[in-house]
Amino acid sequence: MARPFIKMHGLGNDFVVFDARDDEFSLSADQVRAVADRRTGVGCDQLFVMEPSDKADVFMRIYNADGSEVAACGNGARCIARLVGDGRETVRIETLAGLIEGRADGAGAALDMGAPKLGWQEIPLAYAMDTLEMPVGWGMLERPVGVNMGNPHAVFFVERLDDVPITELGPEIETDPLFPEKVNVGVAEVLAPDAVRLKVWERGAGLTQACGTGACAAAVAAMRRKLTERKVTVHLPGGALEIEWREDGHVLMTGPAEISFTGQIDL
Numbered sequence: 228m229a230r231p232f233i234k235m236h237g238l239g240n241d242f243v244v245f246d247a248r249d250d251e252f253s254l255s256a257d258q259v260r261a262v263a264d265r266r267t268g269v270g271c272d273q274l275f276v277m278e279p280s281d282k283a284d285v286f287m288r289i290y291n292a293d294g295s296e297v298a299a300c301g302n303g304a305r306c307i308a309r310l311v312g313d314g315r316e317t318v319r320i321e322t323l324a325g326l327i328e329g330r331a332d333g334a335g336a337a338l339d340m341g342a343p344k345l346g347w348q349e350i351p352l353a354y355a356m357d358t359l360e361m362p363v364g365w366g367m368l369e370r371p372v373g374v375n376m377g378n379p380h381a382v383f384f385v386e387r388l389d390d391v392p393i394t395e396l397g398p399e400i401e402t403d404p405l406f407p408e409k410v411n412v413g414v415a416e417v418l419a420p421d422a423v424r425l426k427v428w429e430r431g432a433g434l435t436q437a438c439g440t441g442a443c444a445a446a447v448a449a450m451r452r453k454l455t456e457r458k459v460t461v462h463l464p465g466g467a468l469e470i471e472w473r474e475d476g477h478v479l480m481t482g483p484a485e486i487s488f489t490g491q492i493d494l
């Protein structure tokens with residue numbers, strides 16, 4: 228049966244969005260993979276299903292391209308906020324990781340992504356260790372910071388980002404048994420007290436043009452390491468996000484959300 232969808236992106240991190248607020252609609256992992264396939268499907272990094280919520284404007288169900296269901300997606304949340312916000316003051320999005328709220332306009336959104344979780348069991352890790360400087364390494368990437376933004380991140384700081392073979396080391400780290408739920412791998416280069424360059428090998432999607440929760444995790448990691456101030460511009464391959472780790476502990480993420488096209492697909 229043909230199902231309408233909206234193709235969107237946040238700084239090139241791209242999505243297929245289905246609207247199931249008025250009907251029963253669910254997807255198998257195989258169907259997610261088929262839609263996400265860039266050769267035979269629509270092609271996307273993540274896929275969302277908008278469902279009814281009794282505590283927010285919408286429930287955002289999130290799938291990675293590999294078919295895995297996950298609890299958080301920052302760039303995607305800005306896209307959903309734009310779709311449901313239609314210029315209203317505040318938008319509330321329910322996810323498996325909790326409530327996201329903020330403001331959306333015709334170009335993007337500024338969202339409170341909640342407070343990061345920093346304990347080793349919250350990342351989660353398979354055994355106890357200091358998440359501020361984890362005593363582990365994979366090739367030239369070592370001693371990351373562990374941060375959970377509703378999803379797990381390991382953030383590595385390097386002198387020269389372009390020297391890092393991220394497509395080689397990313398999958399190795401993503402699937403290391405140290406991370407029972409796998410992990411999103413961020414590699415960051417600090418440019419200034421208010422600027423960081425970042426690339427992310429995403430769990431379940433690979434190297435993406437941008438990663439919203441990854442940008443939040445990198446900013447939190449940099450502040451924990453006292454490498455930057457509370458407000459940081461995070462420069463990703465697809466563009467820049469403004470991140471602020473506020474005094475109240477919450478992380479505010481501001482950036483664009485674009486509609487690419489609409490279509491239908493047989494499922």
Ligand SMILES: N[C@H](CCC[C@H](N)C(=O)O)C(=O)O
Nearest residue numbers: 300301302378430438439440
């Ligand atoms: N790959 C992530 C989900 C998408 C996150 C990313 N696209 C973002 O904008 O935050 C995970 O498995 O946790």
